[in-house]
Amino acid sequence: MAGARMRPKDEHDYLFKVVLIGDSGVGKSNLMSRFTQNEFCLESKPTIGVELATRTLQVEGRLIKAQMWNTSGQERYRAITSAYFRGAVGAVLVYDVSNPSTFDNLARWLKDLRDCTDPCIRIMLVGNKTDLKHLRAVTTEDAQGYAEKEMLSYIETSALDASNVDALFQKIDEYDYLFKVVLIGDSGVGKSNLLSRFTRNEFCLESKSTIGVEFATRTLQVEGRVIKAQIWDTAGQERYRAITSAYYRGALGAVLVYDVSKPSTFDNIARWLKELRDHADPNIRIMLIGNKTDLKHLRAVATEDAQGYAEKEELSYIETSALDATNVEAAFQMILGDIYRTISKKPISGLEEANGKTNGVKEGKTIDVSAAEGDGTKKSCCST
Ligand SMILES: Nc1nc2c(ncn2[C@@H]2O[C@H](COP(=O)(O)OP(=O)(O)OP(=O)(O)O)[C@@H](O)[C@H]2O)c(=O)[nH]1
């Protein structure tokens, strides 16, 4: 058969819809044309003010078809916002490194994104026009700091000299899912050490009480998916705790930790659970951890008691030792797997038709890009 050994022209493993947003003039159209110029296919759509281009490329052995959507930054097409964002698995939020007002406006764009897209969407902050070195007005450090605070990846590009434009897309495909998980529990139960054991395989006997909020990430395989786990840690001590609602915002999982050698930390679990139920998303997955199992001779909370409590409260339960590393990996695999199973059961905004890889479309399936009506409601996989 003719061409039997060639891949069909439109074959791909995943289809990613990626939306470009940002102020007018920051270079969205040029980034898009720069990115899609090879195997270029500009399908100009009758939809209002939206242009669409695709490029198929190889990312880590997989054939990815990137479908880039671009709209005007000048006109705020409020009516089509939800349709524009529908089904997007990635968003590229662009500002101009030589124009500070485009950086200041990021918060507004981010709000639009968060209101209209799936909370699992991967957002990439892009500082464009790095070729204008002498006109630079937003520092890399400021942008990086902002990106970190808002949980975005960050990259600087120049559509003009093409630097980092391909890297931008490669970065968007680095992982399948980003899951935020928060650690809570009394001071001294070992939250920070569970975090350091899980993310860096480190333990510190004389760790100081946490002040404010920290987080660390680790990318790992969970149920065959590449998950980027972003684990947040805060002070168990009331006076050092950061604003609670910000801490819980966007969290898909919570790990409630007590110390098996200290009954008061177990008694306080009910209080932590209440706080969680008051502030976190009602669909958050919760796991109870009894830490410090290495202190066998000091054990003061029986496994059965904790297990009974966990069952009653519908939490998963595991005992760990951050010191000798027992079950730390298993614990995080458990909560991340639990989150994955929960969200993969639910239809994701605009991706109902794309069952399979939740943050992408499997095996040559195509999103109907002409379906431009959104219902204007906020949909999400992870929060209500
Ligand atoms: N034996 C033993 N000690 C542990 C374990 N995990 C933590 N520790 C010790 O317990 C103390 C407190 O640990 P942290 O991880 O700082 O506790 P935390 O929950 O983060 O405390 P706050 O930040 O104050 O809320 C430290 O001295 C740790 O070395 C463990 O699994 N076994």
Ligand SMILES: [Mg+2]
């Ligand atoms: Mg701590």
